[in-house]
Amino acid sequence: MRAIESRYRITIVAAMLVAASGVLAADKPMPSDAQLIASAMRAAPPAVGKGATIIAMSPDGTMRTLRQGTNGYTCMPDNPATPGPDPMCMDKNAFEWAQAWMGHKPPVVGKIGVMYMLEGGTDASNTDPYAKKPLPNNHWIKTGPHFMIVGADPAFYDTYPKNPDPDTSMPYVMWPGTPYEHLMAPVK
Template sequence: MNNLVSLPRVALGLMFAATCGATLAATPEEKIASAMSAAPPSVSATATIMDWPAEEGADMTELRKGDNGWTCLPDMPATSGNDPMCLDATWMAWAHAWMNKLPLTNTSMGFGYMLQGGTPESNTDPYATEPTDSNEWISETLPHLMILVPDNAMLEDLPTDHTNGGPWVMWKDTPYVHIMAPMPAYQP
């Protein structure tokens, strides 16, 4: 799976539901620049750039064809944070599973960049939409690299505390578990 165009035309999950029906005011050039700001130029310069669907049931639009196996997406206009992202093929499969609440087994390492930060979210519940007493809400998301591993047992001894100043495991004990590694902010 190289891009999200192949996702079924169903509700795209919580992350994307906020963008459905949103008015997208940015020009294609602004969206491409936003998407490219998610990762280092060595990744984003030749990545495929996709745009979020303008309405529920619509497919994503390819803004620029790439050739390096990465897919970058601009900031989601209906979310509170600046959250463009660049994902490799393993992360694209992960996103498909997560958005459609499907089981997931990673068979290889996967990497995703969000060097502009993101939108507040739960550290423990992949589908939480607001803070609760038990979901370890992350109110400030910093620029980060996301890492998937082929064997979740590799994550057992890693911290889950997002305030530890270094990498941590997010969404532990769910099919969507991954490592969040803080990175320096990227200024295009």
């Protein structure tokens, strides 16, 4: 069961990375495993990164485990094909939330998950969970270093700003009014 769950998690992450930013550019050299692990660990607080499973995307889009973890978090290194630093780390509930997002299905409400992107994040639409590029009506923003709370009850998100063009230096709700709304909490 554990092996199936592990493969399932890797598949979710691979789909997220491909959907969000495409596969690694063929003209960029692949970093060493040690460099990938160091990048992935910078996504989360040191205690989380230290015990996390580290996975990385190969140039062909498949995922491989670089290090098996012990704390239920999975971290991924920066994707050099994206414009900004975007290593990410998620707990189990956040993976389930991400699967719902990738599958265009509603996530389980009230099953809170945590994601870390302490090195920053790729620019994204604040209103359209599936936007691939800036358009006049999709409120493209630069996220910066942050952590996210996903899967909370809608009333939780109602206590934070839901402006389509938020002040990204303060906590705000990304993708408000969709099943994938989540709290973005800047850390710098």
